[in-house]
Amino acid sequence: MANTPNAAAPAELAWSPRALLRRMRDADEIAHLVTLIAAATLLLITVLLVYQLWILSAESRHRFGWSFLVTRTWDPVAGEFGALPFVFGTLVTSAVALALAVPLGVGAAIFLAELAPPKLSSSLTFVSDLLAAVPSVIYGLLGVFLLVPVMRTTIQPALKKTLGFLPLFQGPAYGIGFLTAGIVLAVMIVPFVLSVSREVLLAVPRDQREAALALGATKWESTWKVVVPAARIGIFGSVFLALARALGETMAVTMVIGNNPKIAASLFSPGYSIAAVLANEFSEATGNLYLSALIELGLVLFLLTFVLNGLARLLILVTTARGSGVLPS
Amino acid sequence: MSARMIWRKAVNVTMLSLTGLCALITVSALFFILGYLLWNGGKDLSWSFFTRLPAPVGELGGGMANAILGTLKLLLLAALFGVPIGLLGGVYLAEFGGRIMPFLVRYTADLLNGVPSIVIGIFAYAMVVMRMHHFSTLAGGVALAIMVIPTVLRNTESFLRDVPSAWREGSFALGANKWRMIATVVLPAAARGILTGVLLALARVAGETAPLLFTAFGNRYWSPGWMQPTSSLPVVIYTYATGPYEDWHRQAWAAGLVLLGLVLAINILVRAFLSRGTAHERL
Numbered sequence: 326m327a328n329t330p331n332a333a334a335p336a337e338l339a340w341s342p343r344a345l346l347r348r349m350r351d352a353d354e355i356a357h358l359v360t361l362i363a364a365a366t367l368l369l370i371t372v373l374l375v376y377q378l379w380i381l382s383a384e385s386r387h388r389f390g391w392s393f394l395v396t397r398t399w400d401p402v403a404g405e406f407g408a409l410p411f412v413f414g415t416l417v418t419s420a421v422a423l424a425l426a427v428p429l430g431v432g433a434a435i436f437l438a439e440l441a442p443p444k445l446s447s448s449l450t451f452v453s454d455l456l457a458a459v460p461s462v463i464y465g466l467l468g469v470f471l472l473v474p475v476m477r478t479t480i481q482p483a484l485k486k487t488l489g490f491l492p493l494f495q496g497p498a499y500g501i502g503f504l505t506a507g508i509v510l511a512v513m514i515v516p517f518v519l520s521v522s523r524e525v526l527l528a529v530p531r532d533q534r535e536a537a538l539a540l541g542a543t544k545w546e547s548t549w550k551v552v553v554p555a556a557r558i559g560i561f562g563s564v565f566l567a568l569a570r571a572l573g574e575t576m577a578v579t580m581v582i583g584n585n586p587k588i589a590a591s592l593f594s595p596g597y598s599i600a601a602v603l604a605n606e607f608s609e610a611t612g613n614l615y616l617s618a619l620i621e622l623g624l625v626l627f628l629l630t631f632v633l634n635g636l637a638r639l640l641i642l643v644t645t646a647r648g649s650g651v652l653p654s
Numbered sequence: 655m656s657a658r659m660i661w662r663k664a665v666n667v668t669m670l671s672l673t674g675l676c677a678l679i680t681v682s683a684l685f686f687i688l689g690y691l692l693w694n695g696g697k698d699l700s701w702s703f704f705t706r707l708p709a710p711v712g713e714l715g716g717g718m719a720n721a722i723l724g725t726l727k728l729l730l731l732a733a734l735f736g737v738p739i740g741l742l743g744g745v746y747l748a749e750f751g752g753r754i755m756p757f758l759v760r761y762t763a764d765l766l767n768g769v770p771s772i773v774i775g776i777f778a779y780a781m782v783v784m785r786m787h788h789f790s791t792l793a794g795g796v797a798l799a800i801m802v803i804p805t806v807l808r809n810t811e812s813f814l815r816d817v818p819s820a821w822r823e824g825s826f827a828l829g830a831n832k833w834r835m836i837a838t839v840v841l842p843a844a845a846r847g848i849l850t851g852v853l854l855a856l857a858r859v860a861g862e863t864a865p866l867l868f869t870a871f872g873n874r875y876w877s878p879g880w881m882q883p884t885s886s887l888p889v890v891i892y893t894y895a896t897g898p899y900e901d902w903h904r905q906a907w908a909a910g911l912v913l914l915g916l917v918l919a920i921n922i923l924v925r926a927f928l929s930r931g932t933a934h935e936r937l
Contacts, residue, residue, distance in 0.1 A: 352831060352833055353831050353832040353833050355833075356750075356832065356833035356836065357746075357750050357832075359742060360742045360743065360745045360746035360749070360750055361746055361750065361755075362742075363738070363739045363740075363741075363742030363743040363745075363746060364742070364743040364746040364747065364755065364759045364807075365759075366739050366743070366803075367739065367743055367759060367762055367763060367766065367803055367804065367807060368758065368759060368762050370766070370800060370803070371762045371765060371766050373777070373781070374766075374769070374773075374774075374777045377776075377777055377780040377781070378773070378776065378777070381780055428676070429676050429679060429680060430676075430680070431676075432672060432673045432675075432676030432677070433673065433676040433677035433679075433680045433681075435673045435676075436670075436673035436674050436676060436677040437677060439673075440670060440673065440674065441677070449677060449681050451925065452681045452684050453680060453681065453684075454921075454925070455684055455918060455921055455922070456680070456681075456683060456684045456687075458854075458857060458858065458861075458917055458918065458921045459684070459687060459861075459914060459917070459918075460860075460861020460862070460863070460888060460913060460914070460917060461861070461863065461864075462861065462863045462888045462891045462892050462895075462910075462913075463687065463691070463861070463891075463910050463913065463914050464687075465891075465892065465895065466891060466895050466906060466907070466910045467687060467690060467691075469895050469896070470694075470895070470903065470907075471690065512683055515680050515683075516680070519680060543662055543663065543665075543666035544666055544670060545665060545666040545669045545670055546662070546666070549669070569768055572770070573768075573769070573770025573771070573772065573773070574770070575770065575771065575772045575863070575864035576863045576864055576888075576892060579892075580892070580895065580896060600770060600772045600864070603772050603775075603776070603864075604772060604864055604867055607775075607776070607779070607867070607868045608789075608867060608868040608871065620776060620780075623772070623773050623776045626770055626772075626773060627769060627770070627773050630768055630769065630770055631765060631768070631769075634764070634765065634768035635765075638764060
């Protein structure tokens with residue numbers, strides 16, 4: 326503080342009211358500084374995270390360049406590393422999960438936001454929040470011992486019989502594979518779709534519903550043709566958010582996807598995902614190139630979720646801000 | 655009534671019932687999971703499960719005392735490192751802050767919150783394990799702490815913002831300076847909400863497996879101190895469920911029940927008693 330103009334006050338006046346005031350202000354400055362350091366720590370952690378991923382993947386990035394992303398071989402013994410089977414598996418399982426979870430989650434959100442009485446709605450939302458809190462390894466456990474046998478003996482044969490003409494549903498029924506992983510992921514992301522969609526639906530002004538009903542629309546018509554379109558962008562946001570979750574989900578997928586770096590048209594085929602290969606091989610990786618290739622996979626996963634999360638937040642912000650801008654409160 | 659009207663009413667009833675069905679399916683998933691775990695894991699829970707070390711492979715019995723203690727130690731570290739940073743950072747955002755910094759911090763917190771947990775594991779591996787050259791409880795605790803920070807920070811900020819600004823002004827009018835106002839008026843007023851956020855964040859990381867796989871690793875025995883690899887409930891569930899032994903599978907179910915019970919109990923208690931029914935944003 327010696328270089329501030331006020332510091333010219335002599336030391337013997339330290340107990341004067343003015344100096345006291347300044348000391349109190351200094352305490353404020355200390356509090357400001359301490360909290361600022363805490364906030365800056367968060368920034369530092371994030372910057373370090375990106376930096377470490379970038380630096381530690383250098384060997385693999387220099388060796389393989391962009392072709393890393395489109396190479397199909399993953400052969401640690403020969404030192405050949407390509408990310409394509411993992412990127413493929415990650416995208417396919419997430420797509421399956423979205424195809425199942427979005428209709429279910431949005432449907433449930435419509436029920437909770439438009440139809441259910443407030444008490445029922447809030448207690449069901451409570452249950453859905455609890456569902457979101459279930460650890461992913463628990464889903465994996467149920468996946469391995471409950472879903473995989475059911476898939477093998479019942480669901481996959483049934484799909485083969487009815488939709489077997491599609492390349493998606495061909496090949497031997499192992500139980501494990503893309504489809505099973507996608508189903509487990511779907512159950513895991515439904516709560517996210519549901520809670521965000523419900524919030525954006527509730528943000529649509531009440532007048533719009535009433536106007537539609539006054540024009541003679543049925544409840545469903547007012548919901549589907551007025552409320553849902555008004556909340557459309559926010560619902561897309563919830564979908565992106567759920568997709569980002571699905572892409573990064575590790576344990577449940579690792580336990581049921583089959584862990585085989587394979588690219589196949591059939592959803593019955595065993596596969597692999599980025600997160601799963603990290604979980605399985607990271608602690609056993611021998612050699613710098615192997616580790617560096619795995620860390621580059623981590624970097625790819627980070628970037629994917631980074632872009633999706635940013636997009637999701639933007640979309641949700643746009644809708645809820647627009648909605649609450651119209652509402653009186 | 656015209657045919658068209660009948661058709662519209664039929665569509666109305668059908669679609670509305672379908673949305674109800676969606677809600678029913680989603681909600682019943684939780685009860686199904688809980689019931690299935692109780693059915694499968696309940697019969698293998700015994701006193702020795704909580705007090706004994708795992709039995710050698712092939713021998714029946716044994717428990718998971720080391721994994722339970724490991725999870726508690728990891729949570730303690732996560733709270734110790736993560737909560738102060740998150741809490742103070744939240745105070746910064748709500749009470750201090752300039753123009754650019756708060757925006758940057760908020761944005762980064764949301765970004766960090768969305769980073770897949772396995773990537774956090776890689777980071778903790780790079781920062782702690784690579785430097786110490788071995789797996790440790792400390793590394794696992796750091797990984798979990800990094801996941802706790804953004805949640806606690808955003809949550810603390812939002813609850814501090816709910817404190818009416820008249821209270822701040824009143825406190826100033828009585829002659830308090832800013833830190834005193836924060837410490838004696840604002841923080842106590844928001845304490846319940848902040849505690850809710852902290853406990854929910856800890857409950858969330860309690861079930862995390864991925865960031866522990868190559869930080870805390872695993873251990874068949876007790877893990878003395880903080881520098882040894884340690885066992886933890888989620889990792890044990892993963893190892894046992896994917897292992898080849900029938901006895902391991904039964905233990906995995908029992909451990910799953912304990913973990914789920916722990917996580918759900920914290921969630922229910924906190925949401926029912928602390929949050930006063932306000933559904934805070936989970937984003």
